[in-house]
Amino acid sequence: MSLPHAILTALLEKPSSGLELTRRFDRSIGFFWAATHQQIYRELGKLEQAELIRAIPGPPAQGRRKEYEVLPKGREELAAWVSRSDPPRQLRDPLALRLRAAAVVGLGDVGAEVRRHLEVHAAQLDDYRAMETRQFPPDRHESAEARLQHLVLEAGIEMERFWTDWLRRVDAAVTELAGPSGSDPQSGPDAKSSLDPKSSLDAQSSPDPGRGSDAEAGR
Amino acid sequence: MSLPHAILTALLEKPSSGLELTRRFDRSIGFFWAATHQQIYRELGKLEQAELIRAIPGPPAQGRRKEYEVLPKGREELAAWVSRSDPPRQLRDPLALRLRAAAVVGLGDVGAEVRRHLEVHAAQLDDYRAMETRQFPPDRHESAEARLQHLVLEAGIEMERFWTDWLRRVDAAVTELAGPSGSDPQSGPDAKSSLDPKSSLDAQSSPDPGRGSDAEAGR
DNA sequence: GACACCATGTAATCGGTTACATGATTCG
DNA sequence: CGAATCATGTAACCGATTACATGGTGTC
Secondary structure (H helix, E strand, O other): OOHHHHHHHHHHHOOEOHHHHHHHHHHOHHHOEOOOHHHHHHHHHHHHHOOOEEEOOOOOOOOOOOOEEEOHHHHHHHHHHHOOOOOOOOOEOHHHHHHHHHHHHOOOOHHHHHHHHHHHHHHHHHHHHHHHHHHOOOOOOOOHHHHHHHHHHHHHHHHHHHHHHHHHHHHHHHHHHHHHHHOOOOOOOOOOOOOOHHHOOOHHHOOOOOOHHHHHHHO | OOHHHHHHHHHHHOOEOHHHHHHHHHHOHHHOEOOOHHHHHHHHHHHHHOOOEEEOOOOOOOOOOOOEEEOHHHHHHHHHHHOOOOOOOOOEOHHHHHHHHHHHHOOOOHHHHHHHHHHHHHHHHHHHHHHHHHHOOOOOOOOHHHHHHHHHHHHHHHHHHHHHHHHHHHHHHHHHHHOOOOOOOOOOOOOOOOOOHHHOOOHHHOOOOOOHHHHHHHO
């Protein structure tokens, strides 16, 4: 249930049409909750029906774009949502899966994929940093609003820094592994040397099923 | 299309029944791609139909659990997938949205939610660290397989470290903001002092629409 | 034989993604 | 006037989540 609230926030910051919203999502809010124009239009419709927002009756822009603004009820809903609670979303990262798969069936071409991701994340990091210097000049003390927005941007920056650092290390590792030993870019799918099923990452807990061991994951 | 390949990886590491797989997902692979038992059974069915895996004909466990193992075709599919490419998944984080919303409608109770997340991430971090010391003892040089698995675990550790660090800073900030000034736990939804729409995070690009400015996001 | 729980599933729903449709405006 | 682009949508699909169903096992 995050998308409608993202839209409410965006509309409170500045009343907009559907397309404007889409653009603004691409540029800032969407960094933490992406949305396509189809989703946005659909959600705008629902929000309007629920009377949380309304189309500004503006006379001239007829047959053209519709501007929406947030109604008091919408602001209340958003304020209530701010105090609500969601369990933290769990991470989903296919690249990590690829690496684990690569540990079993051979490296194949993961290196290329790793470098692709590295480029994307590095570019995003630059982007965020540019935003930061533009919008949050140093040593001038910030308003409450700016402070919060800055913290969110910092999350983006540190996240991307984490990714780029990690991906560089992964790149180094796969290059080294692919290079000297097998050099298997299209590894034949047969038995590998160092394959010891006992050392597999989660095999060690299975000997004693039913104990408290499994519950650790949920603690 | 990640779930089936996660399952193939898990089954190659060790043939298992549906329930065992579910447990192992909770404990290790699922850290990067969570799945419930319903998803897993459904996917096992599909994989079996596609003849990428098969139920081990094992005679004794009749009427009880079914153990699956990967067929050569499944291994090939996984090896091919390793070399495939997905664009990096985009981040989705409701908490970041909440903070941006809080910047507009008041802090409400975000503090509590921030601390809840902090606890969860701190616990996860401890878990990962424990896994690391257990499974990857230092200074013994690792096999290729272990090296890759270790890198994946490191990603988890650094990710959680990032979250805990950031959440602690956020907690400090919202405590400070909520404390001295308004102390508004249930902020009345009316005009705030430092609310300048011009300084809003993405409003600065709208004066000149259609320029190259929007394209920056995609570079 | 009642009860807890182990193990495997089915069905309904929901949010996100992709592909396609339609009218209106701008530009050559 | 025709083509490109802007702006707003509709429809189909797909993976993930939630709730419910069923039968078998082990235990008192």
